[in-house]
Amino acid sequence: MPNINEKPVILSEQVQKTLANLEPLSRKVFLSLDPPSPMDNRADVDQVRQTLERTYGSVNVPLSLMSKIPSLCRSADWQVTAILADTGQSWKLIDLEQGDTTREQYGLAIDIGTTTVVVYLINLCDGTVMRHAADYNGQIAQGEDILSRIRYAAEPGGLARLQKAVVDTLNNLIRRLCPSPMETDKITAAAIGANTTMIHLLLGLDSASICRAPYTPVVNNPGLISAVELGIDIHPLAPVYCLPSIGSYLGGDVIGGILVSGMHTQSDVSLFVDIGTNGEIVLGNEDWLVACAGAAGPALEGGVTAFGMRAEPGAVDHVAIDPVTGQVQYTTVADMPARGICGSGLVDTLAELFLNGIIDRTARFQKGRDEFVVVPVQASAVGKDIVVTQIDINNFMATKGAVNSATDLLMENVGCAWQELNCFYAAGAFGQYLPIESAITIGLYPDLPRSAIVRLGNSSGEAARQVLLSRSKRLEAEGIAAKVTYFELNANTAFMEKFSGSKFLPHTDLDRYPSVKRRLQTRA
Template sequence: MNNYRPVILAEQTVLNDFELDPLTRKISIDISRRGEQSNKGMVDSLRQTLHQRLGVPVSIPVPLMNDVLKFGRDGNEAITVTLTASHDINEEGKAGSYQLINLEPGDHTDFNVGLAIDIGTTTVVVYLVNMINGDIIGKASDYNGQIKFGDDILSRIMVAREEKGLKELQALIVNTLNELIQNLCTQFSLKPHDINGVCIGANTTMVHLLLGLDPGSICREPYKPVVNNAEVFCAKDIGLDVNPLAPTYCLPSIGSYIGGDVLAGILVSGMHKQEETSLLVDIGTNGEFILGNHEWLVACAGAAGPALEGGVTECGIRAEQGAVDHVEIDSEHSVRYTTIDNAPARGICGSGLIDILAELFLNGIIDRAARFTDGRERFIIVPAHESAEGREIFISQKDISSLMRTKGAVNAALEVLIESVGCRWEEIVKFYAAGAFGQYLPLESAITIGLYPDLPREHMMRLGNSSGEGARQVLLSNEKRREIEQIANKITYFEMNANNMFMDKYCGSRFLPHTNMDLFPSVKEKLAVRQSGF
């Protein structure tokens, strides 16, 4: 067993122990005397040797057969073969056969790298992974090139319906990935061909666009994706700039809205193995929610993110340099704020918006209906002379109403999910905040406005980039690949649009923090303290 730090995750996350059995492996073969007393073909001899060594059949693609001959003729005493497991992984997570994907002269078994990739609707992160010991060698990130067509999934699905739209969207994400891959290769003096395996975590739509599959049926009849599990394919099939035969695997999804990025969160948290009931929340461009334990898992999803990511507020921007990311307001209504990279303020990102809403509420500047108590239409966060562009940065009543609609939808979905399975809030022992937004979302502020449930803080954990970490684990372990596919088969999906309770819960959730204050005892206490003047 190997125990190593999952560096993609937040520090407080429990380490995962699993046996290294990566998507590809290297073996050194002595060829110095092979075939001296036999007229058997060199490829046949190598295939036989590998079968004897591994105990299972090994196939050798035609494009690599000449390399076997070349390296044998060149007088090499040893060659290194890179192998990938077949699709037929047994119950123990072991392969029933292997395929050769690369040959190198000499012994290079001490070096084997792959990629763990998180494709988000907004950002893309590529991790270079040492498949010998599981370590992260480096990472590169950038915006998803598809954002030129819109920040949300539906905008891109509409573009995909246009002539050549799907091809352009696929080209944009592949180009984004290849640029990041080239950056890593340059940084670590690698050739793209050195990369022998790829594992990708992404939502269902992003996977479809990456593979060049029509995503239209995700949001219209028959409301089903083309595929939930594309299984393993070659990197060359989509134009990734790595070893053309490198096995590439997209984490599986459930239906249209619970993507591989969310299943990665389940895998990483281990909630599917725990006796106690846990809740996982991943709020990004969409909101996905998973409830369950080792016996059962239920899920639902819905639109959530644009408002929380600053997409529909007048002064909202993405979480980038100069974004206001933390705000405090005192009893005199003076504002203190911080910005990303301590740069002059350019706008407000999602974490800043959540802080602002909570602080306005706690200081009585807005009421429980999220309306300004003095009738004003906006509240200034950054005066013009302090901002990067010489203009006031503020939050308006319209912005607040938009945030409340998003908050209400998230809260209502959680309530419906929990009540649908006969669960109570006090039965939830662990709460996991997944995804990049969950990593930076201010926990206390999220609870204050009712976006997150008011649970004991010691039971609440941030998972960090669980999509990237899940991809890393599956890249490094065939058993983990089998495990995440079992998770997919275990989940029951609840459709919110067809649930009569949703609108009732939604109406109750459009108050701060909720119409039922008893659900938020810590917020009641905060209000009492502030109102008393302490």
């Protein structure tokens, strides 16, 4: 479990795209209304609605607002600002404010990860990120991975506690962004990118079927939900949009990654990989998209290694071994004394061990070793050597093998050769910070021209920003979800066969990694 007293290092950087036309999920419209007179004695609500409908078509006014409109219009001398929510087919009036407040339009773009949550405050007038806040997902206390939380949700009261934990996390972050309740009430829309299980737990839906054959979620596209229904502390009637999912293990965060990458609009074939607590892989182009996913990430977050830890202060994040002296050089997050090794440090370590002949192509230590000291005890903050053991490497190779096998299976199913790959998109925190050369050396990434490897950053958060700001992007995301063919790996015998033979560095077929082959020959 992460150290809650340490400030988490959470990815918030995005590959941001400037949107040509802003069509936010909610918008403000200034209205200069006519006071009632003998010549115009329309009902107050009718005048507001009819004035809006001249521009926006059908507008629904909820009962909760009807009693507010007469007194507010009169106290504002009939100069008011209407707040409209886009329901997809029509508009809904969610509030009325005195005077012209059209310059104060705010929304939230939210990325709910299994491990971390990031909330961005967005100016709906121009689409810019004003500020952001991040923290660990409060559900971690009930389980660090998806399967643990699904099991916990099945216990009496478990689902309600998990829902409260993530909503509390969101509300704490919102308060950090907007300390005053008056400010949070000005947030009139939100969009969320998250995996399928995280959306189910946020909505308080039973997630048990997600991990049981035939792996069917309760809902893939929940549509618009009001903030008050979820307990999110923004405007009560603010619409909340969740990016659509397409399967138990392929959620809106991945749909968002495809949207941000633009791979669905390109004629050439691209590969998208997001390895976090779970691993998701998408292959395709403008004509077709295939995808698969599974719980592949714990080793990459330091979850199954003796000295593994997340990228918190004191985590070894980069490692190099001098090929002549064998001396180890390393860096740590925040330059703090070493407490353990995070995912990027582990990948660096394995690559260096392999290139220096300390482990062989089967990832086995040579010359009777069973561990390697990365940080000696005298430099360690934990009072002992920080090491990588053979068991650690075996666990990591299982994760790498799963990614390789899933990718190979997708490519075989569509008849696509590795030489046809034009671009590789690395999403999420691991993709952002992972050393590219080391990832290629151990076979986690394909051996493509380095310019073809694109780091997307927090693509889930950026996708949430885009769909918050654009109706066309919301429709585009839903179109992507409808286009993807999902391969279920849980009961796939071909996957298991590939997995059993995939645990080689960098790959079973060394010729697929020509740059690594050359480096090995040079070192030899």
